[in-house]
Amino acid sequence: MATILRPLSRTLPRTILNPTSLRPVTQTQLRMATTRIATIDVLLLSPLLPSQPFSSILTNTNQSSLRDRLPLQSPTLFSAKAAKNLTFADIASSIGRNEVAVAAIFYGQAQTTPEDVTALSKCLSIDEGELKEQLAGYPFRGHVMDMPPREPLIYRLYEIVQNYGYAYKAILNEKFGDGIMSAISFSTKVEKEVDEKGEWAVITLRGKW
Numbered sequence: 001m002a003t004i005l006r007p008l009s010r011t012l013p014r015t016i017l018n019p020t021s022l023r024p025v026t027q028t029q030l031r032m033a034t035t036r037i038a039t040i041d042v043l044l045l046s047p048l049l050p051s052q053p054f055s056s057i058l059t060n061t062n063q064s065s066l067r068d069r070l071p072l073q074s075p076t077l078f079s080a081k082a083a084k085n086l087t088f089a090d091i092a093s094s095i096g097r098n099e100v101a102v103a104a105i106f107y108g109q110a111q112t113t114p115e116d117v118t119a120l121s122k123c124l125s126i127d128e129g130e131l132k133e134q135l136a137g138y139p140f141r142g143h144v145m146d147m148p149p150r151e152p153l154i155y156r157l158y159e160i161v162q163n164y165g166y167a168y169k170a171i172l173n174e175k176f177g178d179g180i181m182s183a184i185s186f187s188t189k190v191e192k193e194v195d196e197k198g199e200w201a202v203i204t205l206r207g208k209w
Helices: 028-043 054-060 073-084 089-094 099-106 115-126 130-134 154-178
Strands: 015-016 024-026 185-195 197-205
Touching: 073 099, 073 115, 073 130, 089 099, 089 115, 099 185, 115 130
Parallel strands: none
Antiparallel strands: 015 024, 185 197
16 A cells, blocks of 8 residues: 555556556556646646647546636637737737736636727637627626635635735724725736845735725
8 A cells, every 4th residue: 555655756666456446557557647647737727828729728628627617718718819929918918908807807707898809809819709709798706716726826825815814804994994895896916026035926906995
């Protein structure tokens, strides 16, 4: 049993027992299965790689993966973004929206205006009628996210709220009284700072009280 539980990234055992059939599995079969699992993990956890067509996510992840929870516009928008090798900042500059809002549109978490649809269609060379149909209706916010999050970077944001949530609440209540900060009448931005100690991520949250 100790041999079976050793990390797969280290020396692989020559054979292990298949728990279903109790027949030996060869090292080659194990390596192929491990490679397939690693590929699935990379595709699931890295949907924003600029050079990765969204079609690869659709065809390679399993049925319980992120792709099953994404809206119709996601494959259209991500594929066009990858084809043009654009960043979210590039698209935001082109259509006149905040880059976080643009990324949220890609994931179906933000509302678009008719002007957004026209601008996105032009920027990404997507048929406007097709994009308008896919972006019709209202966002169904929150359904994409696993809770608790499994993706490490997103989990760190969740961890920040775990650690500082009550401190935020206490200070907000002292400054504003009873209430909540809106996540609809809301804006956010991500900035990068660089100093002698390294690179720093700065995330600003601005919501109506």
